[in-house]
Amino acid sequence: MKGSIRFSNVSKIFRWRGPRTRHETLKGAFFHRRVLRRRSSSDQHVALDGIDLEVAPGEAVALIGPNGSGKSTLLKLTGGILKPSSGTVEVDGRVTALIELGAGFHPEITGRENVVINGMLLGLGRREIEERMQEIVDFADIGPFIDQPVKIYSSGMYVRLGFAVAVAADPDILLIDEVLAVGDEAFTRRCLNRLARMRQRGVTMVLVSHDLDLVTSFADRALYLDRGRIVVEGPADAVAARYRSDAVGDSDRDDHPPPVRNVDDNTRWGNGDVDIVSVELCVGENTSRLVASGGPCSLRIRYSVHKPTEDFVFGVAWHRSDGTQVSGHNTDLAGLVPGRLEKDGEVSCEYDSLQLSPGEYLVDVAVHARNGLAYDYWCDALKLRVTSEVEWPGVWSPPHRWRSIGPEWEESDGTPARDGNSRE
Amino acid sequence: MTVFRLLWRHRALIAVLVRRDLDARYRASVLGFFWSLINPLLLLAVYAVVFTYIFSPRFPGGDPYPLFLFSGLLPWLFFSGAVLDGSATLIDNGPLLAKVMCPPELFPAVTVLSHLIHHLLALPILLVALIVSAAAGQHSFPWSFPLVVAALVPWLLTTAGAVFAISVLSVHYRDMRDLIGHLLNLLFFSSPIIYSLEGLQVPAMLHRVLSLNPLVSLVTVYRDAVFTGRVSPPQLWLTAYAVGIVSWWLGTRVFAAYRETVVEAV
Numbered sequence: 001m002k003g004s005i006r007f008s009n010v011s012k013i014f015r016w017r018g019p020r021t022r023h024e025t026l027k028g029a030f031f032h033r034r035v036l037r038r039r040s041s042s043d044q045h046v047a048l049d050g051i052d053l054e055v056a057p058g059e060a061v062a063l064i065g066p067n068g069s070g071k072s073t074l075l076k077l078t079g080g081i082l083k084p085s086s087g088t089v090e091v092d093g094r095v096t097a098l099i100e101l102g103a104g105f106h107p108e109i110t111g112r113e114n115v116v117i118n119g120m121l122l123g124l125g126r127r128e129i130e131e132r133m134q135e136i137v138d139f140a141d142i143g144p145f146i147d148q149p150v151k152i153y154s155s156g157m158y159v160r161l162g163f164a165v166a167v168a169a170d171p172d173i174l175l176i177d178e179v180l181a182v183g184d185e186a187f188t189r190r191c192l193n194r195l196a197r198m199r200q201r202g203v204t205m206v207l208v209s210h211d212l213d214l215v216t217s218f219a220d221r222a223l224y225l226d227r228g229r230i231v232v233e234g235p236a237d238a239v240a241a242r243y244r245s246d247a248v249g250d251s252d253r254d255d256h257p258p259p260v261r262n263v264d265d266n267t268r269w270g271n272g273d274v275d276i277v278s279v280e281l282c283v284g285e286n287t288s289r290l291v292a293s294g295g296p297c298s299l300r301i302r303y304s305v306h307k308p309t310e311d312f313v314f315g316v317a318w319h320r321s322d323g324t325q326v327s328g329h330n331t332d333l334a335g336l337v338p339g340r341l342e343k344d345g346e347v348s349c350e351y352d353s354l355q356l357s358p359g360e361y362l363v364d365v366a367v368h369a370r371n372g373l374a375y376d377y378w379c380d381a382l383k384l385r386v387t388s389e390v391e392w393p394g395v396w397s398p399p400h401r402w403r404s405i406g407p408e409w410e411e412s413d414g415t416p417a418r419d420g421n422s423r424e
Numbered sequence: 425m426t427v428f429r430l431l432w433r434h435r436a437l438i439a440v441l442v443r444r445d446l447d448a449r450y451r452a453s454v455l456g457f458f459w460s461l462i463n464p465l466l467l468l469a470v471y472a473v474v475f476t477y478i479f480s481p482r483f484p485g486g487d488p489y490p491l492f493l494f495s496g497l498l499p500w501l502f503f504s505g506a507v508l509d510g511s512a513t514l515i516d517n518g519p520l521l522a523k524v525m526c527p528p529e530l531f532p533a534v535t536v537l538s539h540l541i542h543h544l545l546a547l548p549i550l551l552v553a554l555i556v557s558a559a560a561g562q563h564s565f566p567w568s569f570p571l572v573v574a575a576l577v578p579w580l581l582t583t584a585g586a587v588f589a590i591s592v593l594s595v596h597y598r599d600m601r602d603l604i605g606h607l608l609n610l611l612f613f614s615s616p617i618i619y620s621l622e623g624l625q626v627p628a629m630l631h632r633v634l635s636l637n638p639l640v641s642l643v644t645v646y647r648d649a650v651f652t653g654r655v656s657p658p659q660l661w662l663t664a665y666a667v668g669i670v671s672w673w674l675g676t677r678v679f680a681a682y683r684e685t686v687v688e689a690v
Contacts, residue, residue, distance in 0.1 A: 014688060076687075080525040083684050097523065104523030106516075109444055117444070120437040121524045 002093040003057030003172040003204040005078055010087035012048040012073050012228075047073040049228040050087070057093075057172075058202040062209060062219035062236055064243050069225040071208045075099060075175045078206060093172025093204075096122050098162055107151035111142070111161050114150055122169040132168045139190075140164040160187060167194055173204045192218075212240040216323065234267070237323055238379040241364070242269055245374040270374035273307040274341060274367045279381040282348070293358055293388035293397050298350040301365055303376075308342040312375070316349055317364040318356075326361065326395050332370055357397040358388040427676050431533050438534055445538040464501050464546055468494050471618060488562050494550055495651035496617035496643055498543065499576070503583045503639075504608050506539040510587035511594040511601045518690040528686045529679065532591040536584045540576075547572070550650060566653030574661075575646040581668030582642060585675030592682040595689045615639045638667045 048070045055061050063071040076082040077089050079097040104121075105114045115136055119129040137146050140160040145153060153161070166174065174195075195218070199205065209215050215222055215236055222239035224231045224246075232242055280287045280300045291297045299316055315330030329349070331338075365381040368374045388397065431438060449459070472490040513531040520526050551569070558565035594600035614637050621640065624631060634640070641663040648656040 081522065081687055095525065097525075099523045104520040104526070106444075106520060108448055113444060117437070117440055117520075118524060120434075120440060121520070121526050126436060126440075 001057050003202065004090075004092050005053070005055040005173065005204065005206070006088075006090040007051050007053040007074075007077070008088050008090075010048060010051045010053075010077065010084045010089055011046065012070075012077060012082065013085040014045045014047055046228050048077070048084075051228075051230060053223070053230075055204055055206065057204055058199070059221065060199060060205040060207065060219045062207045062215040062222040062239075063225060064209065064212065064215055064222055064240065065225035065231070066247070068227075070228040071225055072099065072177055073228075074225070075177055075206060075208055078173070079175050091173065094123055094169065095173045095175065096166040096169045096171040097175040097177070098159075098166050099175065099177045105150045105158065105162070108149055110148055111140075111146040111150055111153070111157075112137075115161070115165050118165045119169060122165070122171070124169055136161075136164045136168045139168070139194075141187075156184065156187070163191055167198065171203060173206070174198065175206050177208045178210065212244060216240050216325070232269075235323065235379075237319065237325075238267055241377060241379065245269065245368065245372055245377055247372075267379040268377065270366075270368070270376040272375065273305075273309060274312060274375040275304050275306065276365055276367060276376045276378050276381065277302040277304050277344075279363065279365045279378070281382060281384050289384050291354055291384060291386055293356055293386050293392075294353050294399060296350075296352050297354050298348050299363065299365070299382070300346060300348045301367075302344075302346050303367060304344040305341055308340065309369075309375075310338060310340050311369045312338050312341045313368055313370055314347050314349075315366050315368070317366075319362055319364070320395065321360050321362055324395065326356070330366075338370075353399075354386065355396060355398050356386045357392040357395050358386050358390075359395075360385050427529055427679075430527055430529055434527065434530055438530060438537065441530065441534040442538045442541065445534060446541060449538075461546055461549060464494075464497060465549070467501070468497060471497070475618065488557060491553060491557055491563060492620075492647070492651055493618060494553065495647045496615075498546060498550060499579050499643065499646045500612065500615065500617050501546075502539050502543040502579060503586070504612070505542070506536050506583045506587050507590055507604060507608065509535045509539065510591045511604050513587075514591050514595045514686060515690060521687050521690055528592070528683060529588075532587045532679070533584070535591070536580070536587050539583070540580060543576075554650070564653060566649070566651055568649045568653050568655055571649035571655065572646065575642075575649045575664070578642050578664040578668035579646065581665075582638075582671040585668075585671030585673070588672075588675035589678040592679045592686060595686055596682055611637070611639065616643050638671075641667060 051070075051074065053074075063074060065071055073082065075097065076099065077084055078091055079095050079099070080089075080091065081097070081099070104118065105111075106117070109117075112133070115133065116126070116129050119132070120126070124132075140146065140157075140163075142153070142157045142160055145157055146161075150158065150161075176195075195205065205219075207215070207219060219236040221234065222236040223233045224239050224243050226246075231246075232239055278301075280302075281289060281291060282298045282300050283291050283295065287300075301314060301316075303314075313330050313332040315328065315332075317328040318326035320326060331347075361384055362380045363382040363384070364377070364379045366374060366377040368377065468490065471493050475493070476489055510532055513535045514521065514528060517531045521528055554563070554565055554569070557563045590600065590604060594604075614634055616634075621631070621634060621644075624634075626634075641660050645656045645660055645664045648654050648660075
């Protein structure tokens with residue numbers, strides 16, 4: 001199917017360059033018989049190790065992970081720029097790639113000529129390029145620079161033009177490697193807008209980014225790569241949260257035992273120093289899964305301590321099932337200074353008035369160190385439904401009223417619209 | 425064969441790239457594309473002066489010597505120019521290779537074709553020189569001139585083979601370029617360009633070694649057509665074409681062997 005990507009057990013192995021020289025020389029080849037000798041495994045760097053991946057047409061997938069984890073290599077394999085050392089890569093449809101600052105441009109020739117060459121490499125005919133040239137030039141918006149050699153471009157211009165060409169080529173699959181970070185705000189917004197439109201048209205996208213907010217807002221799914229392997233794969237926000245927690249844990253890995261949870265369970269992780277036992281929604285005295293919009297309620301979190309600590313933060317994050325972030329709060333942000341956590345117990349987060357629109361909500365609950373290291377991070381620990389008489393759109397449903405200064409309204413009893421959702 | 429098909433599929437792109445190559449060479453200069461003619465003419469002048477006035481040639485050349493020299497130098501400049509550029513072509517186009525899915529075969533092909541076009545642009549000068557010298561009664565006009573097309577084919581194949589191999593080897597072995605310069609020098613003096621092999625006053629052993637140079641047949645066939653004015657014997661044509669085909673075959677084989685790692689090495 002056009003726009004699909006499939007990796008089966010793909011590995012990519014790079015050979016190290018010689019220790020002293022970056023590039024091999026003929027001299028070296030002849031005198032040290034490098035040409036004939038079989039490479040030993042110490043000469044190799046495994047960039048990707050047995051990757052299985054399937055991306056459906058129209059899906060947006062983000063690749064996250066530390067530098068050198070294999071994200072760009074994976075992207076290049078998808079783009080056909082590199083060949084896998086083993087395994088198979090199947091890609092269906094026209095692929096355009098924005099890898100490491102823009103499309104491939106030749107520095108000596110003008111932007112316009114580069115557009116032609118790039119367009120042809122992407123499979124457009126000459127006439128198609130001429131037709132789209134104006135659109136590309138307009139989108140890049142780099143003024144007279146378009147007729148100057150690319151070597152004098154600023155990195156921003158380079159990215160602008162690269163982006164303009166890549167999206168104009170009408171790809172089935174678009175690969176984006178950390179390019180949105182370079183443009184100015186206006187251009188980034190324009191890019192995101194364009195990308196959103198392309199997504200609606202069903203263009204498959206694979207995105208490499210360190211901007212986790214972008215990842216969670218843009219991608220359906222994320223892959224967290226480390227040292228050439230997929231650590232965890234799943235909904236973008238859960239994977240991003242996991243990566244965030246690991247990235248903090250990484251800096252003081254020695255102080256903490258490695259995560260004890262099964263890595264395959266990508267909705268919950270942490271090192272297990274403190275465990276969340278249960279999470280309940282309480283309305284009045286009862287536990288429930290339903291709460292009225294605007295009504296009081298609380299989240300009751302029961303925990304058990306395996307390793308006493310003086311560094312702990314309890315937090316909850318509300319989001320919609322489509323991934324929209326609603327709110328997040330924790331004891332640290334609330335100004336609570338941790339004392340000592342020694343015995344099992346309970347903590348409760350109380351809301352006087354839950355001003356949410358009706359619908360289904362998910363709550364992540366976590367207990368972690370102040371630097372973010374997770375003891376227990378539990379995605380979607382609780383699913384609940386907010387109810388209301390009126391189907392307010394959006395997520396926020398504040399009490400409100402309309403007051404007439406000019407217009408006149410008929411009195412129609414019982415219409416809640418007159419008086420918001422405030423209830424007495 | 426697959427290389428041919430690949431190049432044919434991208435012919436429109438190759439045309440654009442060749443154009444870019446030629447544009448880039450001529451645009452920046454006032455004299456425009458005359459530079460491409462001035463270069464061989466200067467070289468020709470130097471050799472002609474040196475071998476007419478400074479060293480009286482101990483080897484038999486044709487008469488007039490500048491024309492003889494020009495007819496040997498022209499295809500050689502095509503070959504050596506393409507090979508020199510070929511050693512840098514993949515490295516220069518690294519940005520394209522590393523970021524767009526782009527068959528690396530395109531770039532050596534573009535190098536060869538743009539040098540071929542140079543060569544074709546220089547041919548009218550040779551033709552004018554031949555006509556002038558025929559009119560002055562110094563040299564009878566070689567009516568075999570149209571055979572130059574047939575004589576160019578082995579040159580083209582040989583050059584393409586060499587460029588394919590060298591382009592990809594220079595990416596993997598960065599000292600290749602230095603080596604190429606020396607090899608080209610050696611090849612230049614061991615080819616019958618500034619001299620002719622017939623009746624050369626050298627030891628028989630050296631003569632035999634010199635005749636082993638694969639370029640001998642190519643130079644001779646070309647010069648026979650555009651200068652001597654005779655149709656070369658069939659075995660010479662066969663040899664020239666055989667050299668071309670073997671070079672193409674070898675070159676594309678070497679290219680294929682190193683092709684997959686080009687992007688990583690660039």
